[in-house]
Amino acid sequence: MTDKRVATDLAILGGTTACAETLHTHRPGDFDRERLLTRINEALDRRWLSNGGPLVQEFEARVAEMAGVNHAVATSSATMALECIVRALDLTQEVIMPSLTFAATPNAVRWAGLQPVFCDVDPVTGCLDPQRVAEVMTPRTSAILGVHLWGRTCAVDELASLAEERGVRLFYDAAHAIGCAVDGVPVGGFGTAEVFSFHATKIVSSFEGGAVVTDDAELAARVRALHQFGKGGTQGGINGKMSEPSAAMGLTSLEAFPVAVWHNTQIQHLYREELAGLTGLTFFSPPPSEATNAQYVIVEIDESECGLGRNTLLDILEAENIRALPPIGVPTCHQIEPFAGDRARESHPVALPYTERIAARTISLPAGSSIQFDEVRTVCSVIRCAVGRGLEVRRALDLHATSKLATTSA
Ligand SMILES: Cc1ncc(COP(=O)(O)O)c(C=O)c1O
Structure with missing residues (x-):
């Protein structure tokens, strides 16, 4: 040069x-290509390529462990994970979020027929400013959706206090933030639930993919039902499942x-x-x-x-x-x-x-x-x-x- x-x-x-x-x-x-191909071959030999197979189960267990929570539901994308969690939380009317985020964040809320309300961010972190959140809250607000932008983390304590005080739900789009932590607490356990992205451009990739992580067993069960056509739930649902080859890639990527x-x-x-x-x-x-x-x-x-x-x-x-x-x-x-x-x-x-x-x-x-x-x-x-x-x-x-x-x- x-x-x-x-x-x-x-x-x-x-x-x-x-x-x-x-x-x-x-x-x-880089990742271990041989390991990936072995995993995919094993899935082909098992003739079990989707519908919550062993690779997806293993991937979910690894993701939950990394996030420090009890439950992970792997999905076909983070967008799908956001759409499922919005419905699983039974939100109404308005959801406050930053505008400085990928369009998937507000789109997931809008697709559920709800109104995204954008709020300004902290100039240093680029994440939601809790004071500004308080200012845009109205009686119609049902939730705050924080985004851990570019791997920076939101003001998790202040947002938790605000959500509790105002009686609204709090959840996070953590598409950029797998493996990040605040004072030693891993991203994944903040708010009611968090969402990861495993898109091909992300640090952990399953080609396409996402996950909802939470400690709330009932919520995890609702998300699980929603992402597999509503099976086992009462809300109906969609096909948002992760496939076995995707989980094979996700597991191999996690190892890297x-x-x-x-x-x-x-x-x-x-x-x-x-x-x-x-x-x-x-x-x-x-x-x-x-x-x-x-x-x-x-x-x-x-x-x-x-x-x-x-x-x-x-x-x-x-x-x-x-x-x-x-x-x-x-x-x-x-x-x-x-x-x-x-x-x-x-x-x-x-x-x-x-x-x-x-x-x-x-x-x-x-x-x-x-x-x-x-x-x-x-x-x-x-x-x-x-x-x-x-x-x-x-x-x-x-x-x-x-x-x-x-x-x-x-
Ligand atoms: C903040 C944020 N949320 C959601 C998404 C959507 O992720 P996916 O492509 O897995 O649907 C992205 C994608 O880059 C993102 O940056």
């Missing part, structure tokens, strides 16, 4: 592209989890080391009281301090063949349909300044098990050059754009 030192070293300004091949983020990481966390943590350290001292760049990362799976590396860019905005930095990285992205949850839910077009603003009755600020300023840097340490150094070289020389780069880009325009119109 040649270090990028001056603005014209950047590919967007005519320099050589940093990566010969596109550097993707959150591609599936400690190495994945180690790798991700090294990547986080390396980013911090390489980008230390850059003005205008702040890492979104947890305090020592929170354990994290470190699967996302999120930085916030302050244009007023470094001269470059988030979108410009994304363009600069893209020109280098580096696929950095706005983080999951950006654009935010109140900025996309169907919620943006909600004229009565039932979904966003209040302003969401911190939500919009974080959404406009953050980048998800290449991370995950498929990213090598040298690739992190390459990304950092580009960022150091771009952000460290922000004003110079900004002026050069403006000049570049003006001369391009002149050439086109000549």
